[in-house]
Amino acid sequence: MASLWGAAVGDALGVPVEFRGRAELATSPVTGMQGYGTHDQPPGTWSDDTSLTLCTIESLLTCEEVDTRDMAERFHRWLVEGLWTAHGQVFDIGIATRQALARFSEGRKPELCGGRQEYDNGNGSLMRMLPVSLWVRDAGVEQALPLVHRVSRITHGHSRTQMVCGYYSLLVWALLEGATPAAALEQAWHQAEEEYKFHEDFEMNWPHLQRLSPSVLPRLEVRDIHSSGYCIHTIEAAVWCLLRGKDFSNTVSSAVNLGDDTDTTACVTGTLAGLHFGLEQIPATWIDQLARRQELDTLFTQFSARLAGGLAHS
Numbered sequence: 001m002a003s004l005w006g007a008a009v010g011d012a013l014g015v016p017v018e019f020r021g022r023a024e025l026a027t028s029p030v031t032g033m034q035g036y037g038t039h040d041q042p043p044g045t046w047s048d049d050t051s052l053t054l055c056t057i058e059s060l061l062t063c064e065e066v067d068t069r070d071m072a073e074r075f076h077r078w079l080v081e082g083l084w085t086a087h088g089q090v091f092d093i094g095i096a097t098r099q100a101l102a103r104f105s106e107g108r109k110p111e112l113c114g115g116r117q118e119y120d121n122g123n124g125s126l127m128r129m130l131p132v133s134l135w136v137r138d139a140g141v142e143q144a145l146p147l148v149h150r151v152s153r154i155t156h157g158h159s160r161t162q163m164v165c166g167y168y169s170l171l172v173w174a175l176l177e178g179a180t181p182a183a184a185l186e187q188a189w190h191q192a193e194e195e196y197k198f199h200e201d202f203e204m205n206w207p208h209l210q211r212l213s214p215s216v217l218p219r220l221e222v223r224d225i226h227s228s229g230y231c232i233h234t235i236e237a238a239v240w241c242l243l244r245g246k247d248f249s250n251t252v253s254s255a256v257n258l259g260d261d262t263d264t265t266a267c268v269t270g271t272l273a274g275l276h277f278g279l280e281q282i283p284a285t286w287i288d289q290l291a292r293r294q295e296l297d298t299l300f301t302q303f304s305a306r307l308a309g310g311l312a313h314s
Helices: 002-017 022-027 048-063 068-081 095-105 130-135 141-152 159-176 181-196 206-212 231-244 248-256 262-277 284-288 293-308
Strands: none
Touching (some): 002 048, 002 130, 002 248, 002 262, 002 284, 048 130, 048 262, 048 293, 068 095, 068 141, 130 141, 130 159, 130 293, 141 159, 159 181, 159 206, 159 231, 159 262, 181 206, 181 231, 206 231, 231 248, 248 262
16 A cells, blocks of 8 residues: 555645745755645645546446546546545646546547647656556556556547556556566666567657666756656656655655656655555655545555455456
8 A cells, every 4th residue: 555655645745835946945845744835725635646546546446447438437527526636626637637528528438538749748647547557467568558558548648648657557567576666667668668669659759768768867867857747757757766765755755846746746756655665664644644544544445455356457
């Protein structure tokens, strides 16, 4: 469950300072749960990152398979009804996600709803991909990655974003096997190269992943790392923070203090840091401050038990 808690904690740490610049955060860095700020929400409030992750978990548990229509319906209910929001209403949503859900409400098939233009390469599908990565893990790469791509396409259909979600899943699987961050980076990179570099649907976008190479990313300095809502920036920042992190708190706080899209950068970083450092490394005070903490615990426990019990991986 550490990766699930890591997602929610990272999201909540980043919410109050979303869109703040790196220079401002350098003078007043985030080191714990804060409140209000950008979205005027109480401490422990998580945003769309966690909400859509929770909708995804609930869909997998209910359908016992990857059902993109059911997921899309839950995402739409989140938007219009406040399903799985921290306090009953949506206060943060990406443009691409809003547009995709509008297309879904008009009757478009779920996997055709995500935009496919250059400007549709945001991090809105990456931020909710953890449950799917965990669910399909044992299906084998050739079967698992297409499922990851399908789930991305509900809101983000560009092949670059699908590829980033696939790379993220490869990294998750390596960490689950007990690989160190450096070894996981090496393994995920070479697997991604095999899957995407010469694939007709992805080869044109493969060059965009080049900074994730194990010969490049570890050598980058903080000035080289971007933290916008662009999917490439988010995955680079998350892996970079993981490689340099001393413990969970340090890793996720570093992600927040990169500035800009703080909640999503820290959410994705939190999933990876949770996998690597474990639940005992996540400060209990941070978990206890999360909105709907008990409901999160119940859902995470159910999902973890289902994963441990074996899955259809479909």
